[in-house]
Amino acid sequence: MKRLFCILLLLCLLPVSGLAHQKGFGVYAMDAVNARQSPGGDILFKKQKGEELYILSWQESGGHTWYEVNTYDARRIKPVTAWVRSDMVIPPEALFTDVVQVAADCNLVVALKKDGTAVMGGELHKYPHLMFGEFPHTWHQVKQVAAGFLTVYGLKEDGSICQWGLRGPANGTTGVRDANGIPIRFCAIDAMQDTFLGLMADGSLYSFKENGQFRQVMPPGSGITDFSANNGFYDEAVFVRGGQVTSLSVFHESGFSDQDWEALAQWRDIVHIEAGFRSPQMAGIAVIEEGAPMMAGIRTDGRVIALDPALNQEVSGWADIVEIQTGDGFLLGLRQDGSVVVAGKRGHLFTQDIKAWEDIVDIACGESFCAGVTRDGRVLFAGEVAFSHN
Numbered sequence: 001m002k003r004l005f006c007i008l009l010l011l012c013l014l015p016v017s018g019l020a021h022q023k024g025f026g027v028y029a030m031d032a033v034n035a036r037q038s039p040g041g042d043i044l045f046k047k048q049k050g051e052e053l054y055i056l057s058w059q060e061s062g063g064h065t066w067y068e069v070n071t072y073d074a075r076r077i078k079p080v081t082a083w084v085r086s087d088m089v090i091p092p093e094a095l096f097t098d099v100v101q102v103a104a105d106c107n108l109v110v111a112l113k114k115d116g117t118a119v120m121g122g123e124l125h126k127y128p129h130l131m132f133g134e135f136p137h138t139w140h141q142v143k144q145v146a147a148g149f150l151t152v153y154g155l156k157e158d159g160s161i162c163q164w165g166l167r168g169p170a171n172g173t174t175g176v177r178d179a180n181g182i183p184i185r186f187c188a189i190d191a192m193q194d195t196f197l198g199l200m201a202d203g204s205l206y207s208f209k210e211n212g213q214f215r216q217v218m219p220p221g222s223g224i225t226d227f228s229a230n231n232g233f234y235d236e237a238v239f240v241r242g243g244q245v246t247s248l249s250v251f252h253e254s255g256f257s258d259q260d261w262e263a264l265a266q267w268r269d270i271v272h273i274e275a276g277f278r279s280p281q282m283a284g285i286a287v288i289e290e291g292a293p294m295m296a297g298i299r300t301d302g303r304v305i306a307l308d309p310a311l312n313q314e315v316s317g318w319a320d321i322v323e324i325q326t327g328d329g330f331l332l333g334l335r336q337d338g339s340v341v342v343a344g345k346r347g348h349l350f351t352q353d354i355k356a357w358e359d360i361v362d363i364a365c366g367e368s369f370c371a372g373v374t375r376d377g378r379v380l381f382a383g384e385v386a387f388s389h390n
Contacts, residue, residue: 027089033088230293
């Protein structure tokens with residue numbers, strides 16, 4: 001019996017690198033980690049504990065497991081690809097555990113854990129001193145998370161908001177009060193890039209800006225059943241009311257076209273709406289292909305409808321969908337049976353990775369990656385991340 005106990009104890013003490021390898025966000029586990037040109041090859045630079053990375057692949061070499069990662073150079077300015085030893089890294093399978101919900105934007109992800117705390121991974125920005133708010137590992141009693149441009153948000157059980165990041169409302173999430181001066185609590189949130197939306201306990205919908213200002217998108221008792229933040233260039237807020245998609249906050253004259261709104265006006269029986277944005281294709285400073293709004297909805301029968309005609313044709317065979325999320329040029333769908341499907345011009349980049357996913361309970365999309373939460377609380381990743389130099 002003593003021998004069996006010792007064996008079990010040793011198994012519990014095995015290093016993280018002994019777990020099944022997964023691609024996705026991780027962090028360096030110690031200071032002065034050598035980032036190499038190849039497994040065991042020339043040293044390119046050294047990385048410090050807590051800095052971000054995205055695991056692309058792995059291989060065995062010289063008695064060690066090596067991770068191929070996207071990361072920053074030594075000065076945290078230039079995005080690079082390098083190889084690091086797995087025992088020098090906290091990988092996604094150790095960083096994200098006991099998770100119930102995820103949110104993502106651009107090159108970061110924030111995950112809500114069962115105990116009401118949060119953990120994030122990805123682009124923490126090369127100027128940490130410019131960040132404001134409390135880092136997610138200090139959050140508690142959180143019931144929903146959301147992510148915008150280099151900023152993450154948490155909705156707490158008491159209806160208040162915590163946030164951390166470079167941009168965002170910056171204390172603009174306080175101060176919404178009723179006629180008697182009593183604060184109106186949040187009951188749901190959503191974010192995308194520089195847009196942050198809050199559905200309040202009285203049924204009103206507010207949009208918050210990084211300069212601390214906010215405005216009422218819809219009044220109390222509006223009957224909103226679902227809503228989605230969008231790129232402010234197109235339309236900062238879209239929402240579902242009475243099974244139809246509506247918006248009253250057109251931001252830019254070259255946003256949604258009249259044809260787009262005519263098409264949306266025909267949508268019926270919508271229970272969930274998701275807005276997104278396909279980035280323009282660039283060559284230097286020249287625009288090769290204009291960006292475009294992406295919008296899709298789930299009907300009461302579990303089928304999906306999309307604003308873009310080509311995407312709509314592609315998702316026409318989807319059924320039993322319970323959640324959708326948009327990335328840059330792709331749409332992710334979660335089926336009732338826990339499987340995941342993808343569509344869109346960049347969908348082929350994710351198909352192979354998500355084919356093996358099962359028992360998924362929540363999904364999120366960044367710019368060029370997606371994440372899925374498994375029933376047992378793990379987070380799986382598909383796609384790639386190239387950290388920004390901006």
